[in-house]
Amino acid sequence: MRIPRGALRRSRVVDDPGDVLRTVLDEELTGYVVFEPQDALLLGEATRGIVTFEDGVPVLAYDTERDCGGQAGLEGFAVTGPNRVSVHVVDADALSEAHETDEFRIPPGEPARVLAGDERLATETAEVAPESRREAGRSQSAVEAFLANEDAIEEIRSEAREEARARAAEWGLDDVLEDDETRSVETPSIDTGTESR
Template sequence: MRLPQGRLRKSRVVTDPREPLAEVLDRGVTGYAVFEPQDSLLLDADGRGVVTFADGVPVVAYHTGTGRGGPPALADLAVPGPYHVSVFELDAADLAPVHEVDDLRVPPGMPAERLAGDPALADSTRRSAPAQRPTAPAADGAGDHGAVEAFLEDEEKIAAIREQAREEAKQRAAEWKLNDT
């Protein structure tokens, strides 16, 4: 997916992707956000997520590491934070060609649900979406199941989450002095 360089609006590290998603919605930004997860920041892993917006409402998602778009791209990006997030403004006309690619489109509330785990933000986003935009995955559920299946098939991502959970458990055990006998 190719996008023209937008005007940088904000760039920062966040622990929760809810913050930039809510801010983009509140300000009605038309443009895109680049989400670079901690794996990319710390381990030089490939892959950034790009989510485009029209008047603050998500339209398209793409993952540069896997080359997947739409709901599967959100599954690829749904990893524990922190994230480095850069938000760019871009004219709607510059985004139009990308927004017309059905394989890249996501329902308006899906980024808030999948990345931030925030049903209230997802509902607000769906209410802000234009009437002609579908607000849920396809009626057959293919979009929803496809993202879950894509995530579950990514053994590397699951292994990384398990390893991170082990490290956090060890750290907490040490903090709580559970290892001392």
């Protein structure tokens, strides 16, 4: 993937990446922002990440030092402390090829959520994203949240078991259901084909 060099709009050190993400959203920036965590530089580490934008909405994330993109790339430069942030403007047509790199794409609200821990800004960003990207981000977030919620999964399993018992009672199959449950916990006997002597 190649991101064309853009015109530098501003560069400064900020304590909260959310401030930059909100400004970029308000300005409807098309281009990219480079994040360089200052704590990493002081420790001699070279952490540097790029987030691209179209009309203020994040599209791609890329960790230049670890050479990975997408969600993993974004999390690679999500560190606490001040960041030197450089905002660059690029023509939308010049970014179109890079923006077709699916493995580097991220849901619209993820930079606000991961870099700034700002759920409100994440929601606002997702709401102004194109419908196709908004739906993709919402679906991905919903599935991840559901799979992480073990209580919700267990509740669904419990409801399914209760419904099965109710149906069995309705159809007069209580005894069959009980027999099945009993067999499921019994230890099966094994015929070795030899007689004890």
